[in-house]
Amino acid sequence: MAGRVAGKLALITGAAQGLGAAHARRLAEEGARVLCTDINGDGAAETAAAINSTHGDGTAYAITHDVTDPAAWQAAVDAAREQLGGLNVLVNNAGMGVAGNIETCDFADWQRCFSVNVDSIFHGCQKALPLMREHAPGSIINLSSIAGLIASDTMPAYNSSKAAVWMLTKSIALHCAKNNMGIRCNSIHPTFVDTPxxxxxxxxxxxxxxxxxxxxxxxxxxxxxGEPNDIANAVVYLASDESRFMTGAEMKLDGGISAM
Structure with missing residues (x-):
């Protein structure tokens, strides 16, 4: 199949709906084979089925996946090996927000926010890199937020976790470059997008x-x-070889908010 990411093998977390589903669809439209993962396994399966109905069986697969669990990450990487035949694009899309300012935010919610938004990327990259090295060149795409660059008094947990994603991305990028892995790592920072x-x-x-x-x-x-495809189009670019000279960078898809 022709396309900007033809032949790429991609794992997308949080693919049951919203941005994750859009990423999976756009990557498949441009020629990738995709593994859709989500803690909502039925939703991930629906995303994969819709992709297969359009692009043919074997284009998309799905598994239930708790991104906070290292063992579940190993199972996801094993599934990529078995179902896709490898892995060279990892889209760390799964995330969550938490209500409450510094005085009202519950510490358990703070910890859960970091577990889903940050720990998931640590576990995912650690588990996925050995397989990605076998199928380089590769690309890791981490979904941060404009809230990781611009603070608000009402969401310290979300601000802090998405800022951590931004800096973790740079560390991963430098590690991969220093070790000549042929794997790039970049972050995307959206503002409001019309999702569920x-x-x-x-x-x-x-x-x-x-x-x-x-x-x-x-x-x-x-x-x-923004619409989901406004973000998914950036994922396609970062997954493709068009962005081969881009690593450790942040893409701000914020309609100009950060320019003010």
Whole structure:
């Protein structure tokens, strides 16, 4: 199959819905074979089935995957070896947010936020790199957030965890480069994107989804909220050999917020 990532073998976490599902779809559209993983195994399977219905059986696979569990990561890497035949693109997309300022944030929630957002990348890269080295050149793509670069008084756990993803990405990139692995590592920093997360936000604040989108758009210089493919297109670029000279970098997909 022709495409910008033809022949690539990709594992995408958090692929049951939202950004993760969009990443998997776009990579498959551009020629990759994908392993969709999520703690919601049924949702990951639905993403894979939809991809296969469009691109043919054997394009996508799915497994249930708790990204906070090192043993589950080893199982995911083993699944990539068995089902895809290897691995050269790792998209660490799974993540979560936590409510509460520094006075009200529960410490257990803080720990869970770091476990899902940061520890998952530590475990994932540690488990995946041996297989990725066998199939280099490769690319690791870590989903951070513009909230990892710009702080808010209302979300210290999320700010801190996504900032950790940003710096962890650079350390991984330098390690891979120093050891001539042929594997790059970059982070993506989106702002508001219209995913099911915003549906939950609207319900939590008892506000109409359309009203919420308008409110969020007013905070963005470009005056609109992103769509999942706005982020997935960047994943395709970083997964492809088009970005072969890019490592340890951050892509800000924030509609201009960080320029203010």
């Amino acid at each position: 997360i915003l549906d939950g936000t609207a319900r939590h604040h008892s506000i109409d989804k359309g009203v919420l989108l308008e409110k969020l758009a007013r905070q963005i210089p470009l005056k609109f909220v």
